[in-house]
Amino acid sequence: MSFDLVFFGGTGDLTWRKLMPALFQAFRHGKLPEGGRILAVARDDRSDEAYRQFIHDRFAEVESSKRPSDEEFARFAALLHYRRMDLSHPQDYAGLKQWLDARGADTAVLYLATSPYLFPVICEQLGAVGLNGPQVRVVLEKPLGHDLASAQEINRVVRSVFSERQAFRIDHYLGKPSVQNLMALRFANALFEPLWRRESIANIQITLAESIGVGTRGDFYDKTGALRDMVQNHALQLLTMIAMEPPSTNDADAIRDEKLKVLRSLRPFTPESVARDVLRGQYKAGNVAGQAVPGYLDEVKVPPGSLCETFVALRTEVQNWRWAGVPFYLRTGKRLAARDAQIVINFREVPHPIFPSASLPNKLVIKLQPEDGLELHLMAAKGSGPSEQLSPVKLDLDFDRAFPSERVGAYERLLLDAIAGRLNLFVRSDEQEQAWRWVEPILDAWARDATGLRTYAAGSWGPAAASALVARDGFAWAEEQ
Numbered sequence: 001m002s003f004d005l006v007f008f009g010g011t012g013d014l015t016w017r018k019l020m021p022a023l024f025q026a027f028r029h030g031k032l033p034e035g036g037r038i039l040a041v042a043r044d045d046r047s048d049e050a051y052r053q054f055i056h057d058r059f060a061e062v063e064s065s066k067r068p069s070d071e072e073f074a075r076f077a078a079l080l081h082y083r084r085m086d087l088s089h090p091q092d093y094a095g096l097k098q099w100l101d102a103r104g105a106d107t108a109v110l111y112l113a114t115s116p117y118l119f120p121v122i123c124e125q126l127g128a129v130g131l132n133g134p135q136v137r138v139v140l141e142k143p144l145g146h147d148l149a150s151a152q153e154i155n156r157v158v159r160s161v162f163s164e165r166q167a168f169r170i171d172h173y174l175g176k177p178s179v180q181n182l183m184a185l186r187f188a189n190a191l192f193e194p195l196w197r198r199e200s201i202a203n204i205q206i207t208l209a210e211s212i213g214v215g216t217r218g219d220f221y222d223k224t225g226a227l228r229d230m231v232q233n234h235a236l237q238l239l240t241m242i243a244m245e246p247p248s249t250n251d252a253d254a255i256r257d258e259k260l261k262v263l264r265s266l267r268p269f270t271p272e273s274v275a276r277d278v279l280r281g282q283y284k285a286g287n288v289a290g291q292a293v294p295g296y297l298d299e300v301k302v303p304p305g306s307l308c309e310t311f312v313a314l315r316t317e318v319q320n321w322r323w324a325g326v327p328f329y330l331r332t333g334k335r336l337a338a339r340d341a342q343i344v345i346n347f348r349e350v351p352h353p354i355f356p357s358a359s360l361p362n363k364l365v366i367k368l369q370p371e372d373g374l375e376l377h378l379m380a381a382k383g384s385g386p387s388e389q390l391s392p393v394k395l396d397l398d399f400d401r402a403f404p405s406e407r408v409g410a411y412e413r414l415l416l417d418a419i420a421g422r423l424n425l426f427v428r429s430d431e432q433e434q435a436w437r438w439v440e441p442i443l444d445a446w447a448r449d450a451t452g453l454r455t456y457a458a459g460s461w462g463p464a465a466a467s468a469l470v471a472r473d474g475f476a477w478a479e480e481q
């Protein structure tokens, strides 16, 4: 199968930092189909050779195990091409069409790695020159809109040019190996399904903690905040995968239909429940891994006095028969104590204790990063005889060790899926819009009342009030258990 992969925004940070290294890994692992060309598009004039040199130099900034040798780069670079285009100039698109048509590859994947303000004009112009035939797929990078109205507008334009099956909306968390494995855990094992419900599960906690701050992205981040940056997309996508009903097939729409039902079942927020169940915070100076780090307000390009949230914790419920009354806690933040993304399924206590020593409820921890694996926390008897001492034990499955040569990074997986036309790990427009619909009352409440922002020391687990959010129901966050 021949393919052309075009990166609009081909000189940008996303392309050289994430997409090119991911493609190179696919190439190195022999997973990139033969017969591919990669075309980078941006506004400055440069030759293919100059672009190859640019990418070569940027690889120096990539993790050393992921850098190519000279011989590997020479082979990879032969796939790379460059074309000058101003994406806001309609007259620049005919040349792109000619370039693609001259070879007429089986598939053209057009990756919009630019600021989203360009998405409408790019889609319209691709349609105008006929680059929307069935062999074309368009990949839309996050953020897809700033609120419901802007997301709907982008989707309207995309739909006016492409069919839904041609639109690949990226949420890179869906490409993470442990997130893919969540589907296998739930739907390729009979063990968990009978327990995966309110009768057995006390609460579910999704934590997406970062130890890094906003770095040099202060201007972008300040207009975005943690709710839009992480909750509306990554955290909610994880929640849907945990809470969805078993899809009837492994087809993309069967899965996305079930995820959409979960999003529609989330308890809607009111001004009162936002005040009670949603907490936002901003980091102050502190210490992360022994290093002193500045507060958010001292980061570059952050406006003085900004009220932007760098931390969100919230409590919600999925209002259906399976989950009625089970709290789902979501938490994300920058400059927290550790880089730690995990989903914790806290099971209920045994109904009738018979041992003299206390027994802890079972817990299943789905670890997304830094490690990728599963932990099942159980109780075991340490001794024998009538007064057995119970002790917690852990079944620990490390996927990196179990499948050492087969783990594929998120962007590598998603790029390969887009080339192959597999939509399972991409977000459908209705899911995305429903997620915006659900977070909007929070955004509205915060816009009306600027007083609720709490602070937390960099290197902590967020504002102290986040513990109270969970303690109110008689529970504790994983690190406090």
Ligand SMILES: NC(=O)C1=CN([C@@H]2O[C@H](COP(=O)(O)OP(=O)(O)OC[C@H]3O[C@@H](n4cnc5c(N)ncnc54)[C@H](OP(=O)(O)O)[C@@H]3O)[C@@H](O)[C@H]2O)C=CC1
Pocket: 008, 009, 010, 011, 012, 013, 014, 015, 017, 018, 041, 042, 043, 044, 085, 086, 087, 088, 113, 114, 115, 116, 141, 142, 143, 220
């Ligand atoms: N960086 C990251 O890690 C991530 C970024 N994103 C999102 O991806 C998008 C791109 O981010 P990032 O790569 O960091 O941004 P950059 O500013 O680094 O890159 C923007 C790219 O778009 C090109 N561009 C801008 N305007 C035009 C135009 N009119 N015609 C042609 N090309 C144009 C630029 O090239 P030139 O100016 O030379 O023309 C450049 O190649 C953003 O929306 C960002 O939020 C999402 C996830 C992660």
Ligand SMILES: O=C1O[C@H](COP(=O)(O)O)[C@@H](O)[C@H](O)[C@H]1O
Pocket: 142, 210, 229, 230, 341
């Ligand atoms: O989408 C985003 O994700 C990253 C975190 O991704 P991870 O794979 O490193 O966990 C986050 O830093 C960034 O702000 C956000 O835009």
